[in-house]
Amino acid sequence: MSGEESVIEAEGAVPTTADEGAAAGGESVGDSPLRREDARALRGETTYTDDFGQEAAALAFVRSPHAHAEVAGIDTEAAEAIDGVVAVYTWGDLAESDAPMRLPVRTGPLDCEVPGHPVLAADRVRYDGQPVAAVVAKDRYVAADGVEAVEVEYDPLPVETDPEAAASEDAPTLFEDAPDNVAAVGELGDREATDRAFAAAEEVVSVELENNRLIPSALEPRAALAEHDRTEGFTVTMTSQSPHGHRRKLSHTLGVPERQIRVISPDVGGGFGHKGHHHPGEAMAAWAARELGESVKWTATRSANYREGAHGRDHRTTAELALDADGRFRGLRVDTHAGIGGYALGGGGAMPGWYGRLLASQYEIPAIYCRSRCVFTTTAPVHSYRGAGRPEAIYVTERLVDVAAEELGADPVELRRRNFLDPDGFPHETAVGATYDSGNYEPTLESAVDAVSGLPRGGERDDDGRLRGVGIASYVESTGGGFESGVVRVHPDGGVTVSAGTHDHGQGHGTIYAQIVADEHPVAPEEIEVVEGDTDKIPTGTGTFGSRSTVVGGNAVAESAQEVFGKAREIAAHELDADPGAVETTDSGFRVADGAGEGSDAGDQRVSFAEVADRAYGRGLPEGLSPGLEATTFYELDNTAYTFGTHAVAVAVDPETGEYEVERYVAVDDCGVRVNPRIVEGQVHGGVAQGLGQARSERATYGADGALAASTMLDYALPRASDLPDIETRAQETPSPDNELGVKGIGEGGTVAAPPALVNAVVDAVPGVDHLDMPVTAERVRTAIED
Amino acid sequence: MSEHEIAATVDGATETATVEARRLLVHALRENWGYTQPTVGCESGKCGACTVEMDGEVVKSCCVLAVQADGSEITTVGGIEGAPDGLAEVGGDDVAAADDDGFGPVQRSFHEEHGLQCGYCTPGMILRSRDLLAANPDPSREEIREGLKGNVCRCTGYENVVDAVEAAARKLEPIETDGGAPEDAVDAADGGAD
Amino acid sequence: MFPPQFDYERPDSLDAALDALADEDAVPLAGGHDLVPMLKARERTPGTVVDLGGLAALRGVERVVADGTERLSIGALTTDAALLDADPAGVDALLDATSEVGDAQIRNRGTVGGNLAAAHPASDIPAATLAAGATLHLVGPDGDRTVPAGEFATGDHETVCTDDELVTRVSVPLDPDAGGAYARKTHPSTGYAAVGVAARLRVVDGAVADPRVAAVGLLDVPTRLPAVEGALVGVDAGSPVDAVAGAAERATEGIDGAVREDHVVSAGQRCAVLPEYTERAVSAALARAVGREGVVA
Known part of the structure; x- marks a missing residue:
């Protein structure tokens, strides 16, 4: 099952996985036995956090309607008078306790000293939806009544939701110690070497792009049921991707030793990153459970879940690629402003400083320099969402490669092939310090290209009058840290x-x-x-x-x-x-x-x-x-494992309306040895669907007043079944030499590859356009054609 | 702020409760009666995680007041059996007997096609898929996608969900009836639900 | 996302329902897919919710003859699904539009009358009733009245129906020669129409006659597309493609009012796609009408 013996030689297109595995009935590594998890879900016997504690008191938050304001006063009297309201808490109550009640922030990589997100606003709110007071009541209906009855007086302050604008001189300052709102500046690569590469380059191409802000949108909202016992300490049943991580964070927030906290994460309805972060809900529920001596349950409403984040992405980037006369990449220079929201949440504040580690993608690029400014904005905190930096980096590179192909009059496939890393050159250390364990890129490229060969492209008009385009994106993904x-x-x-x-x-x-x-x-x-x-x-x-x-x-x-x-x-x-x-x-x-x-x-x-x-x-x-x-x-692992592949997309664009259809989607991925190919395939489908969601429709839009416009599922364009195309998968297996199983991760590849592949396809279809920002809406396509 | 005595049959059991007028059916099911199969995803009527059958029709139980369900018959995914209405499994009892999970053909197809990951949308997805097949036993992929647009899934990209419904359709055939003429269509509308 | 306190009544007769609605804080509840989400968001805080579910007389679809014309009378509480199941002839656009409402679960609960009475600006059915020249029947404490579909909605969630009145039925003129259709661009996030267009027309002597084309999602109220209608009159039904496209291009001409927009779909985009969906609706309506030309009622 492991090591070199199990190498399946990559020979172009390996058959699709759909019919493998279970048909043979095997249950070994490499087979696809049916999932043991399914039976309970199919009968509705799963137990999610909100299924527990039906008798517990309900916790709900009063949330700020302002994106940035001083909290001038809070009147809880009317709420406390409601029959069934157990307690109403404000920051003053938390401050009197011996619990810190600020969500820990990893300040090491930051260039400033900033306080952690207070569980309830201390004196100022920094994003729409920030919790200001907490109501505990006999049930969630009464808790909602209580929330409505709490009166808060705000003195509004100026807002700035765009990371680039927030770093400018006239933007409002969120924290004293970061007067320009820049929490951290991350630098990767060799700036001087990169500048030299550009000075010597035959061709330089550039692109300015936005990596749109997203809401992870697991179907189950976050929830926590907290109990406290003087002997046993805390038991917190919660929606967690990382039970021990949450125990550690709760230990900081509550000021109690980890051994005094038990975190149980039962069935969880999707994570995608946002159930790995620490938010006020679980901390407040635990604090109130101890205070009241009874069980307290918090279940986020959908709009609360959307407004409090954490969101993902939100980059603004200028990137340049230097090429020599042969079309070989000589240098890559990237400058990014990344929004981190109104508070640095855990390590999220500095995360964009590292995103450039994958900028080399599958290519030999001798010199790379990336500077990322992590910028406070008056928005919900931003943290890791499926991909967490990988999609942002690959999007930059894969867009640049297509822009270069267009400007040089080169075939984007050939340009990629010419710059691929040598399959015999692994392990390979890139100019931004990533060491790829293994790879064999060309066969996955060939397989994807083969799937769309012969399809009309380049703005060709078919009988139906639509413009055809084909796009590909090659990627690497760092997995297993x-x-x-x-x-x-x-x-x-x-x-x-x-x-x-x-x-x-x-x-x-x-x-x-x-x-x-x-x-x-x-x-x-x-x-x-x-x-x-x-x-x-x-x-x-x-x-x-x-x-x-x-x-x-x-x-x-x-x-x-x-x-x-x-x-x-x-x-x-x-x-x-x-x-x-x-x-x-x-x-x-x-x-x-x-x-x-x-x-x-x-x-x-x-x-x-x-x-x-x-x-x-x-x-x-x-x-x-x-x-x-x-x-x-x-x-x-001493070093992470690098999954890779190439995805290909074919689109048909209606030039009158800008509406377009994905006519073909082919994902060719290599995640090393596949323990269960059917499950791998499911991960690819889900990742691609979220990647296409980002590329085509999703955007966590804030209004000019700083309020989240996309605050419900009816306002956030989450793809339905009718919005997505069929997704074809193909697989290749190049085992990782660095672990016994030879495996690499696959959960995020789709979110990495799909956005650039889709954008490249639409740009290919629309003559004279070299870039379209995501989400590539019909309107953006139409206006690009009209211009 | 009236309170109301309500009674409903849920998965074959009689359930009663005193509920405030404002209480939503999904909360009566989950909290008053312990039927946690319908889950709450969006609260705005979009996602369909809270789907149950009410008097034979699939509905979103987060958009129905509990008091409106007084006297109704409700089925969650925990209460379904066998094939969807009007359909029988090809191969009949032999197939069912061989299936030790006790799943109906639609559930079994979701299992076989890996049509679920986290499972949160699954109870609603199964109920709506059965409903879809009862109305259209041989749907195209496009009809399946269109038919499932009221059930959001964030995990599967719907690919294997569509495969599962297609696979279920292959397992099912309409039950032969004895040739009775269809009811006059216009009159049939009289029987519509509330 | 939890409704506020309110009282609940479930009258079993129309009179009792009107009595209950006489209370100024009372609101009627039909399918609930407009009202219940607004209650959950506490955007509406009624004193009493009057559930119309007990009014069996307001359900059902039947053909009636009034003043010598045949009409389809649809009880206000007929669910979208029940109307589709009934599949009545002569109301193509209405059936098309109804099949686009929400999703299967919503159509099982949502009612035709509720859809109209809610007056959501992007709801599908009002386009079809406007194109069909339908009439809404209202009843209130002062008796019955009828309102033409085009005069019913007065704004976003606003109508001429007073708080103590109810829509009891909608009656749609039937014309066996006519063909109708509805086409919509689905809004990417709400699932309502970004724009929806209903068309209804006849073919007389090989040419388009009496075209009525109406759009929703565009303005706060459903609106006829007068320039399209004007351009369609007399179009040769035998080779209509270019003429229909030409007529559809004029969809935004003569539209009176601010075009709706939100953070997902701009006003400009709605106007830009309107011709395409107008063309689709008109073409489909024409194809159906051509199939019926010469059929005697």
Whole structure:
């Protein structure tokens, strides 16, 4: 299952994955057994956070209608008088407690000292929807009554929602220590070398672009049910992609040791980043539960969820590419203003400073310099959303390559091919400090190009009068950062519990981890239970985000399995009176390998895994072995694993209305060894859908008054089934040499590749246009054609 | 601020509650009666996560007052059985008997086609898909996409959802009736729901 | 997102309903897909919600003859789904428009009368009733009255229907020669029409006659497209393509009022796509009318 032996040679288009796997009925790594997670969901037996605590008191927030204002006064009297309202809290109440009640901010990478987001506004609000007061009531209806009855007096201040404008001289200042609103400046690469490359270049092309602000929009809003017991401490059941991460953050916010907090993350209805961040809701619920001595539940309404963020993207970028006479890339220079919102949330404030790490994409670019200014704006905090910097970086490069092709009169496919990294040149360190583990780019490009070959393009008009365009985007994606825990625990009856610090909210970890453990080991997947999402049951872990779970969680589990079953083999050898090297595994146990034992019937000398497990906790262990059969691994890669691929899009544009249809979408991805190809395919579909959402319709628009215009699902253009095209997937497998499983992550590739591929296609269809900003609405296309 | 005694049949069980007039059906189901299958996604009538069947028709239970459901028969995804109305599974009882999960053909197709990820939209998606197939047993992909536009999914990109509905359609066939003439269409409208 | 307190009544007769609505804080509830979301957002805070669900007499679709003309009478509480199931002949545009309303779940609850009475500026059905020359029947404490579809809505969620009146039915003239159709550009976020166009016309002696074309989503109230109608008269039904396109190009001429816009779809874009959807609606209506030319009622 791992290492070089399993290399599937990339030979252009590998067949689509749709019919693989389950048809064969296999359950090993590389098969596609049906998901064990499905049955509960299909019967409606899943348990999401809001399904718990139906008797708990309800928490709701009074939210600022102003994007920027001094809070002059809060009158809670009328709210407190409502029958059923239990308590109304303001910052004054929190400040009197011994809990800090400010969401921690990672200030290390910032150039300023700024306070963390207060759970309730202290004296000033910095975005529309910021919590100002909290109402706890007997149920959510009464809590809403209470919210309505709280009277807040605001002294409005000027607003600025655009990151570039917010960094200008006449913009209102959000924090004293950042007078120009620039929280941090991130620099990557070698500025002087890049300047020299540009000075020597034959051709320089440039593009100015916006990476539009997005709302992650998991279908389940964030929620938290908090309980407090003087002995046990806090138990917070919440929508978390990262239970241990939230425990740590809550520990800071509440001012209590981590051991006093248990975070349970049950079924979670989608994450996409925004359930990895720490927001006021869970902290306020916990604080109130302790204060009141009763359970308190907070469930965000959709509009609250949209208004409080965290949102994603929001970059304004100027980028230039230097080329030599042969069309080889010599330098890349990028300058970005990234909006981080009204508060630095955790590490989100400095995140854009690192986004340029993927700017080299799949190309040999000897000199790169990227400067990113992380700018406070009077908007909801911005943090990681599916892709988290990767889509922003690849969008810059892949747009520039197409602009260069257009200006040089080159074929965009050929231009990419000419600049691809040499498949024999891995590992490869880029000019912005990323070290790619493995890659073989040309076959994925060829496969994608082949899928759209022969289609009309370049603004060709078909019989229906529509303009045709084809676009491609090649990408790399960094996956598997940080450490992860994986435990394999064998019970005395031979049953296995696998646990990991990751958290499944749709990715199928239960199915995947069982495949990994059952692969090569004498235990059937149905004997393996997979547990995640409870800090009391799992050693400290990191969580699920950044396309990391299979990479680090999977390898942690695999390594623990190796250790456990290695020990089991020793016990089996002892039982069989054979040398461990002569023992081989069967489906359900061990036997002496043919020809290795005494006599011709060696293969009949067997011991079941259940018997071995029983021995592990009983008597008769071989000398030197201690009792027990379990292992814990904390796994971390020295370097992340780099997924890659090329996506191709064909569009048809109506020149009169600007409306366009995606006639073909083909995703060719290489995420190394695919543990479960069907699940990989599902991740690609979902990522592409979100990428097309960004490219075509989604935008978290703020009005001139600083209020979020896209504050409900009716105002935010989230794609429906009728808005999306069919998505064809193809796969190639180039194993990562850096981890035992050979895997790379795939959760985000679609959000990385789809935006530039779509924009490149529409730009190709519209003659005389070299760029269109996202979302590429019909209006933008139409006005571009008219101009 | 009137309160009302209401009674409804939910997944075959009789449920009663005293509710404020303003209480939404989805909250009566989830909080008063413990039927957490319908979930709340958008609150504005767009996403369809709260979809249930009410007197045989799929509705968005976040846009219905609980008191309006007094006397009605409600089915959540936990209460469905077998094939959608008017359809039977090709192969009949043999297929059902072999299916130890107890899933109907639509649920089974979502399972087989990986038509769900996080599961939050799934109860609504299943109910609406059954409804769609009952009305149109052989839908095109375009008809499926159009037919599911009231059910938002943020995980799957809908690709495998559409595949699942297509696969379910292949598993199903209309139940043969004994040739009765269709009701006069205009009169039939008299029986429309509230 | 939780409604405020209110009282609830479910009258079982029209008289009882009118009595209940006499209370000035009372609002009627039909399918609820306009009212309930507004209650949840606390944009409306009625004293009493009067559920019309018990008024069985206001449901159903029937053909009636009045003043020598045949009309389709649609009870106000007929759901969108029930109207589509009934599939009555002679109201093509209305059926097209109704099938575009919301989604299947919404059409199961939403009613034809409720859709009209809510007067959402981007709702589909009002385009069809305007193009069809329909009449709304209202009843109130002072008795019955009728209002032509074109005079019903007076603004965004505003109509001539007073707070103590109810729409009881809508009656649509039936003309077996006529063809109708509705085409819309769906708003990318709301799901309502960005623009929707209903067309209804006849073919007489091989030429277009009596065209009526109406748009929603454009202004705060449904509006006829007079220049299009004028240009369509007499168009050769045998080779209409260029003439219909030419007529549709004039869609925004003579429109009176501010074109709607929001952060997703601008006024300019609505005007820009209006000809395309006008052309689609008119072409489809014409194709249907051609199929019926010469058919005797």
